[in-house]
Amino acid sequence: MDVWEGDFVYVTGPMQDKIGTVRDVDYFCKIRPSKYERVVAKVDTSLYGEFSPIEHLWVTFQRNSIEKDKMRLWFLSPLSDGPCVSNSDMVPFSLFNLDGFPISSIRAERGEGYYEEDRVVYLSIDKGEGYAIVQGSEYYEVTFIYEDEEIKTIVCNCYCEGHCKHEYAVLLQLQDLVADWAVNFDENYPKQEYFAAIDKTVAWNMNVSRRQKEIIRLTEDSYEGLIIYED
Ligand SMILES: [Zn+2]
Structure with a gap:
């Protein structure tokens, strides 16, 4: 793996849960094997495509822009546990009526x-x-099935028994994207069967602020969206 100064990476060892920045690359150095930690992943911070800013998120319907396998590494080490698989028989409920979601009122x-x-x-x-x-005391991963405006299953990898606040936050965020933004969503999602959204502050810190050139243009109606070009 080629790494360069400024790259974001994950390493083995005591720091394995933290994303780090390469400060210096040295090809000739003596290493004690017991102290040696390996770089296990370099983070792909590339970002381009067409986005619609919706509240704190940049949303895209284009694949291969901010797909989950790539974006997971913006937050989590490849050595971390990974998402959970649901093993409960959940009664599906409407995304727009969360009364059907079995969660305590305190957690909700x-x-x-x-x-x-x-x-x-x-x-x-x-x-x-x-x-x-979802950003809690650490980053948690929530997986779910969404079909015909219904949630079929939902599970989080935090260690809480039953349904949790992270899942509830995701459901509210999804309600927002699907409903408050119904015009665009209804038009675009069925075509691609895909959408993805990234927090704009994260996108800024990981990519935009590190670029030299102007790479973002607003589309014609400036409130409509922005396009990020490839370098
Ligand atoms: Zn959780």
Whole structure:
């Protein structure tokens, strides 16, 4: 793996959960094998495509722009555990009536707080398979199935028994994207069976602020969207 100064990477060892920046590359150095930690992944921070800014998120319907396998590494080490698989027989419920979602009112309230604090930092649905990253005390991964405006299953990889505040925050965020933005969503999602959204502050820190050239243009109606060009 070629790494360069400034690259974001993950390494083995005690720092394995933290994303790091390459400070210096040295080809000739003595290493004690017991102290040696390997670089296990270099983070692909490329970002281009057409986005619509919706609240704190940049949303795209284009594949191969901010797809989940790439974006997971913006938040989590490849050595981390990964999302959970649902093993409960959940009764499907409408995304727009969360009364059907079995969660305690205290957790729902906390989830609402998370949603209001813009803690859902990544969200995507690919052919009904949903995936989200929520910022809590650490980053948690929520997976769900969304079909015909219904949630069929939803599970989070935090260690809480039953349904949690992270899942609730994701449901509220999804309601927002699907409903408040119905015109665009109804037009675009069925065509691609895909959408993805990234937190704009994260996008700025990981990519835009590090670029030299002007790479963002607003589309004709400036409120409509922005296009990020390839370098
Ligand atoms: Zn959770």
